[in-house]
Amino acid sequence: MKTAADKLSPTRVKLTVEVPFDELKPAVEAATKKIADQVQIPGFRKGHVPTRLVEQRFGRPAIMQEAVNDALPDLYQKAATEAEIKPVGRPEVEITEVPGLDGKDEGDLIFTVEQDVRPEIDLPDFSALEVEVEEPTVDDDAVQVRLDQLRERFGTLVGVDRPAEDGDFVSLDMTATIEDEEIESVEGVSYRIGEGNMLEGLDEALLGLSAGETTTFTSKLAGGEREGEEASVKVTAQSVKVRELPEADDEFAEMASEFDTLDELKADLKEKAEADAKGNRVALARNALLEKLLDDLEIPVPDGLVQEEIDNHLRNEGKEPGDSHGEEIREDTVKAIRAQFLLDEINATREVSVEQSDLMGYLQQLSAQYGIEPNQFLQMLAQSGQLEQIFAEVQRSKALDVVLADVTVKNESGDVLDLELGGSEDDADADDASDDAADEAETKPAAKKADESGAAEQETAEDVKAAAKTPAKKTTTRKAPAKKAPAKKTTATKAPAKKADAADEKDAKESGEKDA
Structure with a gap:
């Protein structure tokens, strides 16, 4: 097999591949046997039809078509290896010459491949490089943030008699419909306004909503069989609650950690913050x-x-x-x-x-x-x-x-x-x-x-079958x-x-x- 590579651009090459008939013979024999195994001719057991009769019944072009189609992925892979290219994406293959159509075991299979490839990258000497970063610092505010996060874990949800605000917890019922057809519904779901991990537009719909009130908004469904489709969503706030945090004192430190005092807890939080800053x-x-x-x-x-x-x-x-x-x-x-x-x-x-x-x-x-x-x-x-x-x-x-x-x-x-x-x-x-x-x-x-x-x-070599194009005047290689x-x-x-x-x-x- 002979492969010639032509660099069309830094990211695209064209391979011209010539395969002598001798190298294609195993594929031709395998294709003939494959066809023989699939047909039934009177007087012969299935799978034992002579090659001559297979050619007479189906024609030499059909056998060559099958042979080329099956051999092409491996031939392409071999050509890509010989040309030392790094393919990406799907190749574009065109078969220009198919040998053996006239019954003579001679000639070359010739095909071309246009293929996107990875560009050549000249990496620098990394030891000569220098970068500057803004070094994170740990101050009292960083420790307070961690302490507040710990307090939130031990917080208590308390109902409030007012419209919902950002950060409030809302227990809600929600129903999504498309053209009057109910697609999905949930009840009693707890959601914190501002988290943004449910439907788009839900946060805006809940703001200002008091317990017992209902509103409707439009959003694209985030899952299910109708994912991505726009639906009308009715949401009802069953309750509005806020999280009350425990006092940050020695009693809290003893309850929420292994330490007996708040000062010890803060010291530990500072160590963790410093470790995170290092990371x-x-x-x-x-x-x-x-x-x-x-x-x-x-x-x-x-x-x-x-x-x-x-x-x-x-x-x-x-x-x-x-x-x-x-x-x-x-x-x-x-x-x-x-x-x-x-x-x-x-x-x-x-x-x-x-x-x-x-x-x-x-x-x-x-x-x-x-x-x-x-x-x-x-x-x-x-x-x-x-x-x-x-x-x-x-x-x-x-x-x-x-x-x-x-x-x-x-x-x-x-x-x-x-x-x-x-x-x-x-x-x-x-x-x-x-x-x-x-x-x-x-x-x-x-x-x-x-x-x-x-x-x-990289696409697999099997994609060559799907991409292969053969000239109409020769034969049409079957697309897999x-x-x-x-x-x-x-x-x-x-x-x-x-x-x-x-x-x-x-x-x-x-x-x-x-x-x-």
């Missing part, structure tokens, strides 16, 4: 390095891949291709793909190991975002075939940490910071890596779950059904629908909370 410093340095690399390096992306990601994102939001929202997210989509190309290139040049704790930390972060129990979320990802994508996202995040260890990081005063990334990572650093990976996933336009995170994921593309990141995996009672479950689980 945040790593995250800030990571983000600063990524931004610097994206600014400094030339990383082109294929236009077709960008459009594919945008179309996937629109489809997941229930919008049609060409919707104006596509142009709004184009810039972020391009940036997300450039970042993925960059991190994958770093990953290819460094040893990046992903531990189970890294994966679980990232999964816990994602499951918390969608209000789903971690084990259930893991099962959903496994069933949808997205675990490999999750692994890749975590690996990319860790790849950035690996090179960050070589970079000089300074604070605003010019002092060099020791991020302690050179040795083994402790649990806190692993959690920070997971947090940042989740943040990155949120910025990806397609990453609202997923078909979208793997913007540059297009294989469903693997789920993709970032930006762009489809997000599990948020359950309407997610807020209720969250409140019910809060430790020490009582309904007065």
Whole structure:
């Protein structure tokens, strides 16, 4: 087999592949046997029809068509390997010459492939790079925030006789209808105004609503068979409550912690805040390095891949291709793909190991975002075939940490910071890596779950069958059904629908909370 590669652009190549008939013979024999096994000719047992009769009955072109169609994926894969390209997206294949149509075992199979590829990226000497970050500080306000959060966990819900305000807890009944057909209804759901984890427009509808009052608003359904469709939603406030916090004193410290005094509790909260600030410093340095690399390096992306990601994102939001929202997210989509190309290139040049704790930390972060129990979320990802994508996202995040260890990081005063990334990572650093990976996933336009995170994921060679085009004057190679593309990141995996009672479950689980 002979392969010639023509670079059409930094992100697209054209392969011209010539396969001698001798190399195609095994595929021709296999195709003949395949057809013989599927037909019944009087006087012969099924599967024992002579090759000569198969050719007479079905014709040589039909056999060659079957042979080429079955052999094409492996031939394409071999050609891509010989040309040393890194394919992304779906190839465009055209068959220009098919040998053996005249019954003679001679000639070449000739086909061309136009394929988007990953660009070549010249990584810098990371030890020569320098980034500056604003170093987080821990003051009394930071400790007070943590103390207030702890007090909220032990707060008590108390009913109030006034219209609902931002931050209030509302027990509500809700019914969604489309063209007078009831689609879904819930009763007695507890929701905190401002959390924004239910239907769009619910917060605005509840503001100013007193107990016993009803209002109606329009929103797109977030889950179920009618997901993405616009529905009329009637909501009734059964009660309005506020959370009263316990006094911050020694008695509270003894009840809510292992300490006997408030001062001891505050000291412990300060230590935790300082540990978090240290982790945040790593995250800030990571983000600063990524931004610097994206600014400094030339990383082109294929236009077709960008459009594919945008179309996937629109489809997941229930919008049609060409919707104006596509142009709004184009810039972020391009940036997300450039970042993925960059991190994958770093990953290819460094040893990046992903531990189970890294994966679980990232999964816990994602499951918390969608209000789903971690084990259930893991099962959903496994069933949808997205675990490999999750692994890749975590690996990319860790790849950035690996090179960050070589970079000089300074604070605003010019002092060099020791991020302690050179040795083994402790649990806190692993959690920070997971947090940042989740943040990155949120910025990806397609990453609202997923078909979208793997913007540059390579299509399988089987897609060549679906893409193959043969000249009409020769023979028409049968198109195989297009294989469903693997789920993709970032930006762009489809997000599990948020359950309407997610807020209720969250409140019910809060430790020490009582309904007065």
